[in-house]
Amino acid sequence: MFEWYGEKYWGAAHGLAGIVHVLMEFELTPDELEDVKGTLRYMIRNRFPSGNYPASEDDKGRDVLVHWCHGAPGIALTLVKAAEVFGDKEFLKAAMDAAEVVWNRGLLKRVGICHGISGNAYVFLSLYRLTGIVEYLYRAKAFACFLLDRAPMLMARGEMHGGDNVFSLFEGMAGMAHLFLDMVQPVNARFPAYDF
Numbered sequence: 001m002f003e004w005y006g007e008k009y010w011g012a013a014h015g016l017a018g019i020v021h022v023l024m025e026f027e028l029t030p031d032e033l034e035d036v037k038g039t040l041r042y043m044i045r046n047r048f049p050s051g052n053y054p055a056s057e058d059d060k061g062r063d064v065l066v067h068w069c070h071g072a073p074g075i076a077l078t079l080v081k082a083a084e085v086f087g088d089k090e091f092l093k094a095a096m097d098a099a100e101v102v103w104n105r106g107l108l109k110r111v112g113i114c115h116g117i118s119g120n121a122y123v124f125l126s127l128y129r130l131t132g133i134v135e136y137l138y139r140a141k142a143f144a145c146f147l148l149d150r151a152p153m154l155m156a157r158g159e160m161h162g163g164d165n166v167f168s169l170f171e172g173m174a175g176m177a178h179l180f181l182d183m184v185q186p187v188n189a190r191f192p193a194y195d196f
Helices: 018-023 028-045 070-086 089-105 115-129 134-156 173-184
Strands: none
Touching: 018 028, 018 070, 018 089, 018 173, 028 070, 070 089, 070 115, 070 134, 089 115, 089 134, 115 134
16 A cells, blocks of 8 residues: 555545546556455445544544545545446445535535635535535535635634635635635536546
């Protein structure tokens, strides 16, 4: 398993989900396709009882992070991609289960797409794009409306974090702005620099 700074991460930023997501963009041999499916099934089998996913192979006791970079949101996007590529209902069901985690625990204290509310909204947009189920669009709108209505006030009061790099796409307000633009045509929304 790939290691980053001595950790075997599972997430989309620098872990299994991100690697598998990229692999699905390429033409693979039948054996390689089975390896991709097997990796995803391993992750699904080893998720937390809550439906969330560990941050790393050695972090299976801490059901804490619900971010694109670590946890259900990033893995959900990879599972949506797998459902598109393979037409496998197992991957779609796992993505929908992960979306429930995001809905219940995904209103975070940051605004960006890496580890913030904006990134979590893309889980719902990707499922809406794939399934056409309007509930996912409503959930994406709820997250976006929360940001639009509350983020400036909560950041001013110090109750919400604008990001480590406040104007960056992944960690700051540019990610929130990107989400707002994607909400204009949600059926075409894609997680920036990740979904193609």
